[in-house]
Amino acid sequence: MTVTTDDGVRLWASASGRGEPLVLCHGGPGLWDMFEDVAAVLGDLATVVRWDQRGCGRSERCAGPWTTDRFVADLDAVRRHFAPERTALLGHSWGAQLALAYTLAHPERVxxxxxxxxxxxxxxxxxxxxxxENLLARLGEDSERLARWRELPAGDQEGAVLQWSAEFEDRERAPEHAERMADPWLGINTECNAELTAENRRGLDTPELYAACRALDVPVLIVDGERDIRPRSAVDSLERALPKADRVILPGAGHLPWVEDPDGFRAALAAVLG
Structure with a gap:
């Protein structure tokens, strides 16, 4: 299925399941939707909408622009297509930042x-x-793997799989999980990644952002894997600022908590969906 943005870019999208819509925002930036497992776990709780962000994955290749405002407008085009009034949003990693930016811009639509x-x-x-430090420690469990990762260029498939393997707490199954993330391999948009990452960093830790979060009248569920190699204390600032936030921390799970604790992830979402 294709959703066309207001500037004419065609975005790949897909919907499955039943119930009220839940639009997913994948991580990256510059990656593609890897939410097959999420759609399967939540398909009886919501109509799960997946999409590839502009210039990424199965969406039309384009020259950007690579800005949060542009991606918020793209997300609104997806929302309008599947949910003319309001939708629930789920964002993961960079996609969580995007979903938050959208919610702050359009709280009446979330x-x-x-x-x-x-x-x-x-x-x-x-x-x-x-x-x-945690990433290098995980990759350094095998010195040859670390050396190989360091010599590969940005955007390389082998390098991405090696890095993604560090995201999982279960070290025995980590290579398998990382390989699944890269199947199919749709290529990393490194320009998109660099520009959006830099812009996102510049927009953090501002009085305006804290004030907007404190004024947000939308329920928020924060879901963390306890063993994410990004310290979960990073999210404390957001949790403190939001007036209507609940938080679930899944023990034994890493950066993709639905992979390592699908039952806990589903239970957390089932408590708030519908």
């Missing part, structure tokens, strides 16, 4: 925000050094 494995609204310096 019934519920599910913020999964994001990094909060405080400065990046509060969590990124620990993340980098």
């Amino acid at each position: 019934s519920l925000l599910v913020y999964v494995a994001g990094t909060g609204i405080g400065p990046t310096s509060e969590w990124r050094p620990a993340y980098q």
Whole structure:
């Protein structure tokens, strides 16, 4: 299925399940939808809408622009197509930041925000050094793997799979989980990744952002994997700012908590959907 944005870019989208709509926002930036398991787990609780962000995955290749405002407008085009009035949103990692930005811009169009494995609204310096240390420690479990990862260029499939393997607490199954993320391999949009990552960092830790979150009259569920290599304390700033936030931390799960604790993830969503 195709959704066309207001500037004519064609976005890949798909809907499955039954019930009220739940639009998913994948991580990255520059990646593609990897939510097959989420759609399967939640399909009896909601009509799950998946889409690839502009210039990524199965969506039309384009020259951007790579800005949060542009992606918020694209998300609104997807929302209008599947939910003319309001929708629940679920964002993961970078997609959690996007879903939050959309909710702050259009609170009347969002019934519920599910913020999964994001990094909060405080400065990046509060969590990124620990993340980098944890990433290198995970990859360094095998010195040859770490050396190979360091020599591969940005956007390389092998390098991405090696890095993604660090995202899982179950070290025995981590390579299998990472390989599944790359199947099919749709290519990383490295320009999109670099520009949106830089813009997102500049927009954090501002008085305006804290004030907007404090004024948000939309229920928010924050879902974390306890063993995410990004310190979960990064999300504390967002939780404190939001007036209508609940938080679920899934023990033994990493950055993709629905993979390592599907039952806990489903239970957390079942409590708020519908």
